[in-house]
Amino acid sequence: MAFWLLALFFAGYVLFLYGPMLVIVVLSFQGPEGGLTFPMRGWSLHWFRELAQGLGVVDIGAALWRSLGLGLAVMAVTIVFSVLAGLAFRKPLRGANALFFTVVGSLIMPSIIVSLGIGLAFRLLDGGFKYVLDWLGWQDALEGYGTALGIYTSALGAHLTWTLPFGLLIMFAIFNRFNPAYEEAARDLGATPWQTFRHVVLPLIAPSVVGIGMFGFTLSWDEIARTSQAIGDVNTLPLELQGLTTTVTTPAIYALGTVTMVVSFVVMGLAIGLFALLKRRPHRA
Numbered sequence: 001m002a003f004w005l006l007a008l009f010f011a012g013y014v015l016f017l018y019g020p021m022l023v024i025v026v027l028s029f030q031g032p033e034g035g036l037t038f039p040m041r042g043w044s045l046h047w048f049r050e051l052a053q054g055l056g057v058v059d060i061g062a063a064l065w066r067s068l069g070l071g072l073a074v075m076a077v078t079i080v081f082s083v084l085a086g087l088a089f090r091k092p093l094r095g096a097n098a099l100f101f102t103v104v105g106s107l108i109m110p111s112i113i114v115s116l117g118i119g120l121a122f123r124l125l126d127g128g129f130k131y132v133l134d135w136l137g138w139q140d141a142l143e144g145y146g147t148a149l150g151i152y153t154s155a156l157g158a159h160l161t162w163t164l165p166f167g168l169l170i171m172f173a174i175f176n177r178f179n180p181a182y183e184e185a186a187r188d189l190g191a192t193p194w195q196t197f198r199h200v201v202l203p204l205i206a207p208s209v210v211g212i213g214m215f216g217f218t219l220s221w222d223e224i225a226r227t228s229q230a231i232g233d234v235n236t237l238p239l240e241l242q243g244l245t246t247t248v249t250t251p252a253i254y255a256l257g258t259v260t261m262v263v264s265f266v267v268m269g270l271a272i273g274l275f276a277l278l279k280r281r282p283h284r285a
Helices: 002-027 046-053 060-088 096-105 111-136 139-144 151-176 181-188 193-221 237-244 252-284
Strands: none
Touching: 002 252, 046 252, 060 151, 060 193, 060 237, 060 252, 096 151, 111 139, 111 151, 151 193, 181 193, 193 252, 237 252
């Protein structure tokens, strides 16, 4: 009896968690006369074709590529800095506690406050740049200067305040279980520090590095609050989707949601496949 009660509770939890996603996917395949609610009015790819043609003045394709580019940049920077920080924290490091709490502290700060702070900092930076250009008399540069706010500046920094703490915590967990005897054996055989890292450490932690990359991309891909005040004059796909929920009254908005979910699942599938491949390589070796 207890088993069936727990199974029922688990099924309800899964339905509560993924039911809304399933409803969005189903409603996105309605016919041309379909609406935003059930019952379904036919089945077709009509709303996906409408999405490909654009939703009003919103350029969905450009927003999609901006989100992809930003997600890949966040993923790369998160991997590099997380691995380097994990290696650094393996040895006695002056100010390690302060540095750790500074990095992890961004997780407990409200996301909108982080976004506002970063946006304000870059606007102050804009003011400083303009003052210097004006003081130097470079009027052409001053007139052509826009803002330092952008996808790969302020938005990238805002997303890293969200992804780097997770990457660092994962690397702590990995290196706490890492056997240093492998590195000692490599050094005994004459390997340099770089050779030890490249041929011994990196292959062993590679599956976890893939996991950090997946975390970085997926957290960046659907981030809204930390992006809203730090993005500048363009929008990522989640911000466009949020804005469209108040203006688009057709299942095209569900088609867009389905596309974003497909991209997320494709990234997770690639990461899981790469994780499994890397995990098998040491055993074959």
